[in-house]
Amino acid sequence: MNKLDRLDIKQLRIFQALVREKNASKAADQIGLTQQAVSEQLKKLRDIFNDRLFIRKTNGFVPTPYAETLSPKIDKLLNDFQTLLNPAAFNPATQDGTFVIAATDYAQQVVLPDTISKLQELAPSLKIIIRDFELDKLHDLMENGKVNLAIAFPDYIPHSYPVVKLFEEHHVCVTAKTSSFKHKKPTLAQVAAYPCIITSPSRANFKGSIDDWFKQHNLIRNVVISAPCFSVVPLYLEKTDAIAFLPSRAISDLGLREIKLKQTPKSFDVIAAWHPRYNEDALQQWVISLLREEYLS
Numbered sequence: 001m002n003k004l005d006r007l008d009i010k011q012l013r014i015f016q017a018l019v020r021e022k023n024a025s026k027a028a029d030q031i032g033l034t035q036q037a038v039s040e041q042l043k044k045l046r047d048i049f050n051d052r053l054f055i056r057k058t059n060g061f062v063p064t065p066y067a068e069t070l071s072p073k074i075d076k077l078l079n080d081f082q083t084l085l086n087p088a089a090f091n092p093a094t095q096d097g098t099f100v101i102a103a104t105d106y107a108q109q110v111v112l113p114d115t116i117s118k119l120q121e122l123a124p125s126l127k128i129i130i131r132d133f134e135l136d137k138l139h140d141l142m143e144n145g146k147v148n149l150a151i152a153f154p155d156y157i158p159h160s161y162p163v164v165k166l167f168e169e170h171h172v173c174v175t176a177k178t179s180s181f182k183h184k185k186p187t188l189a190q191v192a193a194y195p196c197i198i199t200s201p202s203r204a205n206f207k208g209s210i211d212d213w214f215k216q217h218n219l220i221r222n223v224v225i226s227a228p229c230f231s232v233v234p235l236y237l238e239k240t241d242a243i244a245f246l247p248s249r250a251i252s253d254l255g256l257r258e259i260k261l262k263q264t265p266k267s268f269d270v271i272a273a274w275h276p277r278y279n280e281d282a283l284q285q286w287v288i289s290l291l292r293e294e295y296l297s
Contacts, residue, residue, distance in 0.1 A: 003048050006044065006048055007048055009078070009081060010041070011041050011044060011045055011048075012074050012077060012078055013031055013078065014027065014031060014033070014038055014041045014042065014045070015045055015053070015067075015070070015071075015074055016071065016074055016075065016078065017030045017031050017038075018038075018042070018053075018054055018061055018063075019063055019067065019071050021060075022054075022059075022060045022061050022062065022063075023059070023060035023061065024038050024039060024042070024060070024061065026060075042054065049066070049070070051064055051066045051067065052064055053066070053067040053070075054067060088282075090282040090283070090286060092122045092123040092126070092286055093122065093123065093124070093125075094125070095123045095125060095126045095283060096125040096126060096127075097126065097127070097283075098126075098127045098128070098129060099119075099126055099127070099128050099129070099148050099149070099283065099287065100128075100129045100131060100146060100147050100148050100149075101128065101129070101130050101131070101147070101148065101149045101150070101151065102131050102132070102133050102134070102138065102141065102142075102147045102149070102150045102151075102152075103130060103131075103132075103133055103150070103151040103152065104133045104151070104152045104153070104156070104201060105132070105133075105201065105229035105230050105231050106230050106247055106250055106270075107133075107151035107152060107270065108130060109230070109231060109250055110247070110249045110250055110270075111151050111166065111270065112130060112151070114294060115290065115291065115294065116128060116130075118290050118294070119287070119290070122290075126283075131147070133150065133151075133152055133156065133201065135156055135201075138150060138156070138157075138158075139158055142161075142274070142275040143275060143277075145277075148274065148278065148284060148287075149272060149273070149274050149284070149287060149288075150272070150273045150274070151166075151270070151271070151272050151273075152270075152271065152273070153209075153268060153269065153270065153271065154268075154269055154271055157271065157273040160276065161273045161274065161275060161276065162273065162274060162276060162279060163271045163272065163273040164271065164272050164273075164288060164291065164292060164296075165269050165270075165271050166269075166270045166271060166272060166291060166294075166295040166296070167269075167270055167295050168267045168268070168269055168270075169247045169248060169249060169267060169268055169269070169270050170247070170248055170264065170265065170266075170267040170268070171209075171210055171245040171246065171247060171248070171264070171265045172245065172246060172247070172248045172251060172258055173191060173243060173244075173245055173258065173259040173261055174237070174243065174244055174245075174246055174251055174256040174257060174258055174259065175237060175242070175243045175244070175256065175257055175259060176237040176238045176255075176256065176257065177255060177256070177257045178238070179237070179241055179242075179243070179257065180241050181194060181241075181243060181259065183259075185260070185262070186259065186261070187262075188214075188217055188219060188261065188262075188263055189219060191243065191259070191261065192214055192219040192220065192221050192222065193222055194222060194242070194243050195222055195224040195225075195240070195241065195242040195243070196221050196222055196223050196224065196225075196242060196243050196244060196245075197223075197224070197225040197226075197227060197233055197236055197237065197240070197242050197243070197244040198221075198223050198225070198226055198227070198244070198245075199226075199227050199228070199229060199230050199233060199244075199246075200226045200227070200228065201228055201229055201230075204226065204228070205226060206223045206226050208221070208223065208245070209268075210245055210265045213265045213266065217263070224240075224242060225240065225242065230246055230247065230250050231250075233246060234246075234251070234254045234255075234256055237256065238255075243259060245265065272288060272291050274288070
């Protein structure tokens with residue numbers, strides 16, 4: 001067997017304690033072992049290094065010349081081992097590399113502009129990639145380290161992922177200012193019957209996120225257009241005589257008219273999520289702390 005395979009950190013700590021204390025009993029107390037355990041490890045060290053290492057005297061031990069030459073080398077080794085347990089101080093200003101965020105188009109509009117601004121201010125050397133949120137590929141991308149952070153809605157995120165809730169959001173019924181929708185206080189049935197544009201970012205179909213809410217009122221929406229993202233819906237509303245339900249924070253300054261409803265869909269959470277493999281990553285936790293500071297403080 002290779003001698004290195006027989007050497008462990010505990011033995012090196014015992015060696016250094018004997019160098020300092022020159023007494024097996026005191027060395028044992030310092031490390032938290034019995035004197036017998038120290039003596040047994042010393043026998044192994046003598047065999048590994050092929051040297052007596054410590055010569056017994058009346059009041060304890062005296063290191064051999066070889067042991068004295070080993071001592072500074074072992075000191076360095078133990079200090080190097082200790083650095084493995086001491087996390088390096090994190091300084092965003094010196095961070096480089098790339099950080100990848102997968103975000104829904106809603107998050108790209110509402111969450112990321114301020115977040116990116118903060119990242120660029122505090123970590124100017126960090127390169128940021130924003131990629132579209134791909135529901136079917138998310139787990140593989142995050143498990144393989146190709147996406148560091150996802151910003152989306154809870155239904156889009158695997159249940160095993162750590163998450164932080166950023167804020168609550170709700171849908172607002174809107175239409176273009178030129179729309180022929182004239183009902184001042186429409187019933188939900190009138191809203192359901194009107195031509196509607198929905199967003200279906202994950203799959204191209206006519207299913208929307210608030211269909212279940214309409215079904216609870218025994219209604220089915222008259223969906224005529226399915227768009228892949230929220231950002232294009234206001235443009236389509238301007239060119240069609242239709243309505244849409246859009247998140248409230250995504251419609252400011254878009255020139256749309258809100259249709260006031262007596263009943264409104266249940267609010268939903270906007271969250272940030274990451275793969276458990278990044279739980280202890282300093283950069284990951286720093287970015288999350290920025291999001292917490294922005295939305296939860």
